[in-house]
Amino acid sequence: MDIIVCIKQVPDTTNIRIDPVTNTLVRDGVPSIINPFDVNAIEEALRIKEKHGGKVTVITMGPPQAETALRDCLAMGADDVILVSDRKFAGADTWATSYTLSQAIKKIGKFDIILAGKQAIDGDTAQVGPGIAEWLDLPQVTYIRKLETDGQKAIVERMMDDGYESIEVRLPALFTVLKGINEPRMLSLKGKMMAKKREITVWSADDIEAEEHKCGLKGSPTKVVRTFTPTPRGRGEIFQGEIIDQVKELVKRLQEMKIV
Amino acid sequence: MEIIIDAEKCTGCTICSKRCPFAIIKMENRLAVIGQGCTFCGVCVEACPFSAITIYKDQEKHVDLSAYKGIMVFGEVRDKKFANVALELISKAREIADQIKTHVITVILGEKINHLAKEALSYGSDKVILIDDPVVKDFRTDAYARVMVDIIRDQKPEIALIGATSIGRDLAARIAIQLHTGLTADCTGLDMDMERRILLQTRPAFGGNLMATIETPYHRPQMATVRPKVMKIGKRDESRKGEILNLKPGITEEKVRTKIREIIKQEQGEVNLEEAEIICTGGRGIHKPENFSLIRELAGLLGGAVGASRATVDAGWIDASHQVGQTGKTVAPKLYIACGVSGAIQHLAGMQTSDIIVAINKDADAPIFNVATYGIVGDLFDVVPALIKEIKKVKGLE
Ligand SMILES: Cc1cc2nc3c(=O)[nH]c(=O)nc-3n(C[C@H](O)[C@H](O)[C@H](O)COP(=O)(O)OP(=O)(O)OC[C@H]3O[C@@H](n4cnc5c(N)ncnc54)[C@H](O)[C@@H]3O)c2cc1C
Ligand SMILES: Nc1ncnc2c1ncn2[C@@H]1O[C@H](COP(=O)(O)O)[C@@H](O)[C@H]1O
Numbered sequence: 001m002d003i004i005v006c007i008k009q010v011p012d013t014t015n016i017r018i019d020p021v022t023n024t025l026v027r028d029g030v031p032s033i034i035n036p037f038d039v040n041a042i043e044e045a046l047r048i049k050e051k052h053g054g055k056v057t058v059i060t061m062g063p064p065q066a067e068t069a070l071r072d073c074l075a076m077g078a079d080d081v082i083l084v085s086d087r088k089f090a091g092a093d094t095w096a097t098s099y100t101l102s103q104a105i106k107k108i109g110k111f112d113i114i115l116a117g118k119q120a121i122d123g124d125t126a127q128v129g130p131g132i133a134e135w136l137d138l139p140q141v142t143y144i145r146k147l148e149t150d151g152q153k154a155i156v157e158r159m160m161d162d163g164y165e166s167i168e169v170r171l172p173a174l175f176t177v178l179k180g181i182n183e184p185r186m187l188s189l190k191g192k193m194m195a196k197k198r199e200i201t202v203w204s205a206d207d208i209e210a211e212e213h214k215c216g217l218k219g220s221p222t223k224v225v226r227t228f229t230p231t232p233r234g235r236g237e238i239f240q241g242e243i244i245d246q247v248k249e250l251v252k253r254l255q256e257m258k259i260v
Numbered sequence: 261m262e263i264i265i266d267a268e269k270c271t272g273c274t275i276c277s278k279r280c281p282f283a284i285i286k287m288e289n290r291l292a293v294i295g296q297g298c299t300f301c302g303v304c305v306e307a308c309p310f311s312a313i314t315i316y317k318d319q320e321k322h323v324d325l326s327a328y329k330g331i332m333v334f335g336e337v338r339d340k341k342f343a344n345v346a347l348e349l350i351s352k353a354r355e356i357a358d359q360i361k362t363h364v365i366t367v368i369l370g371e372k373i374n375h376l377a378k379e380a381l382s383y384g385s386d387k388v389i390l391i392d393d394p395v396v397k398d399f400r401t402d403a404y405a406r407v408m409v410d411i412i413r414d415q416k417p418e419i420a421l422i423g424a425t426s427i428g429r430d431l432a433a434r435i436a437i438q439l440h441t442g443l444t445a446d447c448t449g450l451d452m453d454m455e456r457r458i459l460l461q462t463r464p465a466f467g468g469n470l471m472a473t474i475e476t477p478y479h480r481p482q483m484a485t486v487r488p489k490v491m492k493i494g495k496r497d498e499s500r501k502g503e504i505l506n507l508k509p510g511i512t513e514e515k516v517r518t519k520i521r522e523i524i525k526q527e528q529g530e531v532n533l534e535e536a537e538i539i540c541t542g543g544r545g546i547h548k549p550e551n552f553s554l555i556r557e558l559a560g561l562l563g564g565a566v567g568a569s570r571a572t573v574d575a576g577w578i579d580a581s582h583q584v585g586q587t588g589k590t591v592a593p594k595l596y597i598a599c600g601v602s603g604a605i606q607h608l609a610g611m612q613t614s615d616i617i618v619a620i621n622k623d624a625d626a627p628i629f630n631v632a633t634y635g636i637v638g639d640l641f642d643v644v645p646a647l648i649k650e651i652k653k654v655k656g657l658e
Contacts, residue, residue, distance in 0.1 A: 013467050013586065013606060030283075036587060063296045090296040094445075095437060121586055123465055125445035130401070130433035139517035140401055142430045145580065155521070159581060161426050162338065162532045163525040165398075169518045179587050180573075180580035217261060217300065221442030221479040224299045227281050227472045230464070233612060238624075238635040246636045247646040250618065251654055253634060257616070259538070259595050260562065260651055 001054035001112045001151055003045040004105055005078070006132065007038035009062055009069040010122040034069045037117025039076075041177045043184040044147060045115055046077045052151055055079045057108060061089055061100050067200050074195035075187045081198075082108070086205040091217030094123075098131025100215055103208040105136060113154070114174040118143055129176040139169050142176040261300050262316045265292050269312035276304035276313060281470055301472070325418075328480040331357050332417035334408065335368040335380055335388075336427060342376060344493070344535050345423030347383050349486060351494030352450060353421060354384030356459075359452055362418070363387060367411055369404060371397040381502040383494060389415075389505045396509055399427045400518050405434040406511040412439060417481045419459055421450075424485035425534070432485045442476030443483040446590075448490045448613070449473075459484070467586040467609030488534050489592045490613075526581065533582065538564030538595045539614075541584060542572055543607075545600015545621065545640055549577035554644050555599060561651055567591065567611075569601050585610035599640045603628025620644065 012033045034042075045056045058073040060066050061084040070081040084104045092100065105114065114136075116129035126142070133140035145164070146157035149171070158165045159178060205215055213219055239246035254260040272290030277283075281303055284295040292304075292313070305313045331353040336343040346366075353364045363386040368376050370392065377388040389411055395403050408431065412420060420435075422428040424446040436443035449462030453475075459482045462473045476482040526532065533539065540559040542552055552566070559566045567589075568582040584591055586606040596614035601607060603619070603626055611617070612631050619632035620643045629635045636643050652658040 011466075013469070013609075087296060091299050093442065094433070095440075095442065098437060121467060123445075124467065124586075126429050127433040127436075127443060127445055130430055131437050134405075134434045134437035140430070140434075141518060142401075143426055159426060160523075161343075161534055163523065164581075165520055165524065166522040167518050168521055173517075178580065217298075221436075221440070221476050222444055222474050223261075223477060224301045225460070225473050225475055227301045227303055227465075227470055230468065230471050233617075233631045235630050236617075236633040236635065238629060238632075238637060243636070243638050243642050244646055246638070247643060247650050250634055250636065250647070251650045254595070254616075255654060259616070260654060 001048060001052045001149070002110050003048055003054065003056050003113045003115060004108060004111045005038070005041050005045045005056065005058045005073075006101055006114065006116040006128070007042065007058055007060050007069060007073065008035045008117075008120045009033070009060065009066040010035045010120055013121055032065070032069065034072060035117050035120045037119065037177060037179060039184045040179055040181050041115040041117050042073055042076055042078065043182045044177055045113070046185075047182065048113065048147070048149060052149070054112070057082065059084060059101065059104055059108070061085070061092070061097060061104070070200055071195040071198070072187060074198055075191035076185060077191065081200060083200055083202045084208065085202055086215075088205045088210075088212055089216045091220065092215065093220035093222045094125050094127035094131055095221050096215055096219035098128050098135055099219065100208070100210055101128070102132050102135030103210045104203060105132065107203065107208050112151070112171045113149070114138070114172070116174065116176045118176050118178050126176070129174060133174040136174075138172055138174050140174045140176075141167050141169060143178055144175050145178045145180045147175065147181070263294050263298055263300060264314050264316065265294065266312045266314070267291055269310045271310055273309070275307050275309065279303050279307040323478070323480055325478075325480060328416045328418040330363045330365055330415065330417045331419040331421065332365045332367060332412065332415060332481065333385070334420070334422040334428065334431070335366045335376065336423050336425060337368060337370040337373055337376065340370065340373060342379065343423060343425065343488075345425060345428075345486070345488040347493045348488065348491040349421045349423060350380060350383040350385055352486070352491040353419075354494060356419070356450065356452055359454070360457060365389060365415055365417060367391075367408065369396040369407060377504045381500050382496045382498050384500070385502055387503045387505065389507055391507055391509050393509050395511060395513055395516065398520055398523070399431070400516050400520065401430055401434060402516045402518065403509065403511050404431050405438070406515075407509045408435050409438050410510045411507070412481060418457075420481040420483045422483070422485045424487045428485050432483060436483050439481070441479040441481060441483055443485070444474045444476070445485050447484045447486045450484065450486065458482070467606060468612060469605075469609075487590065487592070533565050533567060533584070533589050533591055536565035536591070536593050538562045539567045539584070539591055539593045539611075540564055540597045540599065541567035541569065541601055541611075542578075542599050543569040543601030544571040544575070546572070549575075552578055558597065558644055558648055561648060561655075562595070564593070564595070567596075569607055598628050598632075599644055601628055602626050603631065
């Protein structure tokens with residue numbers, strides 16, 4: 001089975017701090033990581049391959065430095081990686097991003113399953129996966145925590161707000177995965193060494209026959225007009241005294257607010 | 261759009277480079293250079309003390325904007341009832357519609373859902389479109405997207421609002437691509453720019469560390485998914501009248517490519533986290549999986565739901581569907597009680613907009629206290645049982 005995994009390189013939020021003076025994000029020295037959900041997507045792809053054979057191709061649209069993320073994917077065991085990169089893609093929203101990625105996937109051609117993460121932790125939109133499915137006219141199931149396939153169809157478990165659904169779908173199809181779907185493997189030293197030596201394929205807008213007016217900022221229907229940091233909540237009241245008195249005080253407050 | 265740095269004015273002071281939320285401004289020969297990935301957010305323009313940076317917006321027009329009128333709401337149904345977010349959005353749509361003098365259309369998909377039309381009217385819809393058909397009985401992307409795209413093409417609303425639920429976010433993304441329009445995910449604020457008649461959509465990014473205001477200037481409808489529990493449900497007025505339209509879906513069962521084999525509802529007695537008014541969360545501080553029973557007891561007593569930190573989910577103490585945070589669920593209940601949770605930034609990302617946060621932790625320096633409305637520093641195995649007892653007492657259960 002041929003599986004394509006879409007990954008995004010994102011800043012590691014564990015290290016994100018707010019500058020107390022300027023009230024903006026401090027990004028200096030913040031390392032980049034593969035979006036955590038996407039690591040689960042790669043792991044799932046590798047497991048399907050290990051069971052059914054085939055090929056795992058990882059693609060990302062991003063700046064040249066996203067190459068490092070792709071090398072990690074190779075080290076995990078991906079067969080092929082493709083960096084879709086061009087100045088024309090800069091400033092893309094989810095509409096333009098999913099268009100661009102779908103063009104790259106068309107160029108790859110053959111696939112049975114496309115996997116993406118539930119959402120990227122920088123933008124948190126969860127729109128790119130379904131967007132790609134729409135461009136390619138594929139069925140999709142989002143937020144899955146389990147996937148089984150026989151090569152023709154897949155049976156997946158989808159998270160709903162009030163439970164789960166077991167869903168059957170004919171392949172090819174696109175899925176977006178939750179963290180709980182698997183436990184990603186560690187990178188082996190050998191894998192890392194091998195990945196270091198690989199040539200990384202880079203595709204430009206021309207390579208994927210992307211129409212310029214659908215790419216990047218120009219092709220994006222949404223425009224960011226302002227960014228700001230939210231006012232911090234601030235520390236509230238820490239009760240003092242005996243535990244029992246603190247608890248009484250808390251319940252009194254909750255009663256006053258008609259919560260209890 | 262274009263962003264230009266005036267080399268005459270730029271002093272190479274690096275302020276813009278430090279402020280850029282995307283860290284793409286580099287200094288070359290003591291001159292700022294904007295790199296790839298600029299979203300034209302304008303932070304640097306405001307930051308520059310020398311007014312050296314200017315953004316030029318181009319005046320493109322893509323569609324005839326005046327052909328689009330009204331605000332459409334996707335009235336999400338669960339078990340033949342409206343999801344709360346549907347009523348929140350109808351109420352918000354009514355408020356905006358009164359501001360810009362237009363109408364509200366609510367679309368309801370499902371089977372045997374005719375009774376919801378009156379409810380939609382009573383919360384402020386002027387028109388209700390019903391698709392009552394087995395093909396849309398349960399949510400399936402193919403069927404729902406087809407029907408919604410057809411209705412939007414026909415009704416031409418200028419704004420379309422959908423709940424940012426596991427159904428809404430799946431659906432909205434497909435509609436926006438088909439209609440070639442912008443979609444802003446998971447909004448927590450909606451305002452009208454009255455002069456330009458444009459919807460200003462505010463949403464968190466980077467797990468709530470940064471807020472962004474986004475607009476869709478040249479495409480219609482302006483689409484947004486909106487986070488549940490952010491908008492307030494308005495007053496119900498049974499006397500409100502409006503038009504009710506029954507339509508047939510433009511898709512048949514054979515064209516739906518996914519089949520639901522089984523619907524597994526959450527364990528009995530557990531409330532849906534995103535809609536819960538009260539959430540009691542257990543963190544690694546509860547030490548053992550069995551001790552979730554203490555959290556469950558507290559939640560049960562308050563009529564709330566049980567949340568969990570990722571550490572407890574990773575340890576296998578509780579199902580992942582309970583996880584709150586950046587890689588779990590985003591919640592904003594009236595009351596959030598965190599027991600033995602340290603308050604890592606990724607956990608806070610999922611709960612810091614709760615109305616009241618109570619933190620119970622034995623470490624006085626735990627970051628959770630920085631966002632807590634009320635804090636108790638102490639051993640949760642002393643505090644929680646005492647709390648349960650006190651609540652039982654005031655509720656007259658003891
Ligand atoms: C990319 C990424 C995404 C993540 N996403 C999430 C997410 O979505 N949600 C999430 O929760 N985390 C997430 N995390 C993990 C997060 O960084 C923390 O590791 C996690 O939230 C810690 O969980 P905890 O507070 O339960 O455990 P700990 O950090 O171990 O805290 C336990 C707390 O319990 C207190 N305690 C111990 N014993 C007692 C007692 N007897 N009485 C009272 N207090 C006691 C301790 O003082 C301590 O503060 C993510 C991490 C990464 C890197
Ligand atoms: N630039 C990108 N390149 C490749 N995949 C992406 C990109 N952006 C988003 N994705 C995929 O889409 C998922 C959802 O991202 P988002 O819609 O940005 O929240 C991610 O988890 C990735 O799998």
